[in-house]
Each structure stands twice: as structure tokens, then as C-alpha cells.
Amino acid sequence: MAETRKFIPVAEAQAPFFAGVDLGGTNIKVGVVDDQGRSVAYRTIRTESHRGPEDATRRMAEAVHAAVAEAGIDLKDVPRIGLGSPGTMDIPAGMLLQPVNLKGWDDFPIRDRLAEHAGRPVAFANDAAAAAYGEYWVGSGRDFHSLVLLTLGTGIGCGIIVGDLSIDGENSHGAECGHIIINCSEEARWCCCGQRGHLEAYASATAVIKRAQEALDARVPSSLAARLEAGATLTPKLIAEEAEGGDVLSNEIVLDTARYLGIGIVTLVHTIDPNGVLLGGAMTFGGKETSLGRRFLDRIREEFRARAFPVLARRTRIELASLGSDAGYIGAAGIARVQHRHAR
Numbered sequence: 001m002a003e004t005r006k007f008i009p010v011a012e013a014q015a016p017f018f019a020g021v022d023l024g025g026t027n028i029k030v031g032v033v034d035d036q037g038r039s040v041a042y043r044t045i046r047t048e049s050h051r052g053p054e055d056a057t058r059r060m061a062e063a064v065h066a067a068v069a070e071a072g073i074d075l076k077d078v079p080r081i082g083l084g085s086p087g088t089m090d091i092p093a094g095m096l097l098q099p100v101n102l103k104g105w106d107d108f109p110i111r112d113r114l115a116e117h118a119g120r121p122v123a124f125a126n127d128a129a130a131a132a133y134g135e136y137w138v139g140s141g142r143d144f145h146s147l148v149l150l151t152l153g154t155g156i157g158c159g160i161i162v163g164d165l166s167i168d169g170e171n172s173h174g175a176e177c178g179h180i181i182i183n184c185s186e187e188a189r190w191c192c193c194g195q196r197g198h199l200e201a202y203a204s205a206t207a208v209i210k211r212a213q214e215a216l217d218a219r220v221p222s223s224l225a226a227r228l229e230a231g232a233t234l235t236p237k238l239i240a241e242e243a244e245g246g247d248v249l250s251n252e253i254v255l256d257t258a259r260y261l262g263i264g265i266v267t268l269v270h271t272i273d274p275n276g277v278l279l280g281g282a283m284t285f286g287g288k289e290t291s292l293g294r295r296f297l298d299r300i301r302e303e304f305r306a307r308a309f310p311v312l313a314r315r316t317r318i319e320l321a322s323l324g325s326d327a328g329y330i331g332a333a334g335i336a337r338v339q340h341r342h343a344r
Contacts, residue, residue: 004011014036016035018032018340019079021048021329024328025047032330037138038138042329060118078118081114083111083125086100090172092172093187095107132148135321137331144274146273147274151281155192157178159175167262201259203264209236244291265277275316277319280320283295
């Protein structure tokens with residue numbers, strides 16, 4: 001999303017400033033925002049997780065300092081840093097427990113180590129919760145009091161925001177909504193977590209690829225077969241291209257994915273009753289920019305409205321997230337801002 005990232009001059013910004021760090025398995029995004037959530041500086045570095053968490057937290061701190069300098073402000077103008085990280089984690093303790101995509105980082109006190117390297121207190125959050133807070137603060141949910149964000153990618157991440165509160169749960173496992181059950185039969189699909197019937201087993205990018213491959217293995221006619229024979233790799237993007245080109249199987253895969261998401265969203269809305277549900281991540285099939293993306297979103301809404309309580313079907317908004325890959329660092333900075341205000 002670098003090509004659409006918007007910055008404001010620091011002279012137009014409103015202090016205080018907050019740094020946000022979005023830790024991923026491949027890259028670490030670092031940004032500085034003002035008190036209104038407007039970006040004034042941004043940097044990205046490679047995670048290089050094989051070098052270990054101590055090395056990474058040191059480089060995160062260096063990137064924060066570089067972004068602060070780039071913005072033309074002093075570190076004293078940044079009272080707190082926010083860090084969004086993949087789980088599993090113990091949020092109150094500031095600990096990574098057993099992060100799946102950060103091998104060897106188990107039981108690491110990442111919040112306190114970053115604070116020590118950076119010289120600033122750190123607010124710690126799940127990465128999906130941070131992204132949800134970014135959308136709530138300055139994104140598609142800025143007019144909402146409460147929202148659910150589903151991030152559609154290799155898996156399905158989720159964040160739930162009610163007021164200024166991220167619903168993290170007693171054991172830092174709140175909002176694991178990719179693992180709600182949408183099929184309780186003995187033949188339900190296996191999820192990557194080792195259980196059957198979870199939403200992620202049906203509507204993640206991993207699941208989309210698996211369902212398409214199963215259909216091809218069963219000799220269902222599809223233009224995907226020719227693309228694969230020509231050397232293409234089976235991905236949601238390839239499936240989207242063929243669906244846009246009129247391939248029946250590809251179109252069914254996309255719209256069935258939307259149906260599964262609609263079913264899952266009903267459970268979330270019946271549980272939380274938020275103002276809205278936002279869909280983000282890499283797999284929105286072009287979003288509102290393509291006819292397929294619009295059909296995908298419409299199909300989710302249709303399934304939801306057919307199954308939800310009538311008042312919720314009428315009032316709950318289902319929209320696309322708008323901050324893209326910037327949601328994580330902006331939301332992490334926003335959570336830092338909330339903690340700073342509560343600490344005063």
C-alpha cells in the first residue's frame with residue numbers, strides 16, 4: 001500500500017505523537033502518527049526471524065528512532081510506542097508464547113525488551129487487534145462505536161473493538177474468530193489448528209486453494225487446469241483472474257467462500273452485536289474495484305441477512321477495510337495513545 005500512503009507535514013500535525021510497530025513473519029512496519037492518527041513517517045525492515053527476537057527488537061527500536069528523526073520530531077515527543085504482534089501471547093505479561101510464524105521466539109518478553117531498546121514504554125497487542133483498532137480509529141470503522149475486523153489471508157485473523165477497548169480475553173486468546181465452528185459434522189474440513197469445521201478451514205486463502213485443487217483433482221472442468229499446465233501457481237489471485245474471465249468453477253469457489261464467511265459473521269454478530277463487520281487482508285478478490293470483489297461482498301451480505309435476526313440484518317453494516325497494510329502500525333500507535341491517556 002506504499003503507493004497510496006498519505007503523510008502530513010509535521011507542521012500540520014497535532015502532538016503528541018505515537019509510534020506503531022507491526023511485526024510480521026517477513027517484514028516489520030514502523031510508523032509515526034499524530035494525535036489524530038495521521039502518518040508523519042514510515043519505515044519498513046526485514047524481520048529476519050532466524051536472527052532471533054533480541055536482534056529484532058533492537059532493530060525495531062532503531063527503526064522507531066529513524067522514523068522519529070525522519071518526521072523531524074524528538075523522541076520526547078513520542079510518549080509511548082505500540083507493538084502489534086502475531087500470537088500466541090500473554091498480553092498483560094508482554095510475552096510472546098509460541099508464535100507460529102516466528103520459530104524460536106517462544107516465551108520472549110518482547111514488550112519489555114522493545115521498551116528497553118527504544119527508551120519508551122510499549123503497549124502490546126495482537127496484530128489483528130491492532131489492525132482492527134486502526135480501522136476503528138481512522139479507517140472504515142471511524143463512525144462505529146464497535147466493530148469486528150476479519151483479515152482474510154493464509155489464515156483468518158480477527159480483532160474486536162468495543163469503544164476504546166480491544167477484546168483480548170482473560171487468556172489473551174479473545175477474537176480467535178477464524179476458529180469459530182461453521183460445520184460440526186464428523187466429515188467437516190480440518191483446520192490448520194488440528195480441529196474440524198472451523199471458519200478458517202473453509203474461507204482462508206489456504207482453504208480456497210485446497211478446495212480448488214480438490215475440484216481439479218476430481219476432473220471438474222475449469223480454465224484453471226490450462227493455467228496450471230502452463231506453469232502458473234494455484235493462488236486466490238489466479239482463481240480470481242479466471243473467475244473474472246468467466247470460469248464457472250473459479251466463480252463458484254469465490255462465492256462459496258463468501259457464503260461461508262456470511263455464516264461465520266452471523267455467529268459473530270449474534271454474539272457481539274457490533275455496529276459493523278469489516279473485511280480486510282489480501283484476499284478480498286479485488287474489493288470494490290472489481291466486479292468479482294463486489295459480487296463477493298454482496299454474497300457475504302446476502303448470506304448474513306438471510307440468517308441473522310431481522311434487526312441485526314437491517315442495521316449491521318458489512319464493509320471492506322480501507323487502511324490496507326497500514327492498519328497494523330496505525331492501530332498499534334492508537335492503542336499506545338489510549339494507554340498513554342489512561343496513564344495520565
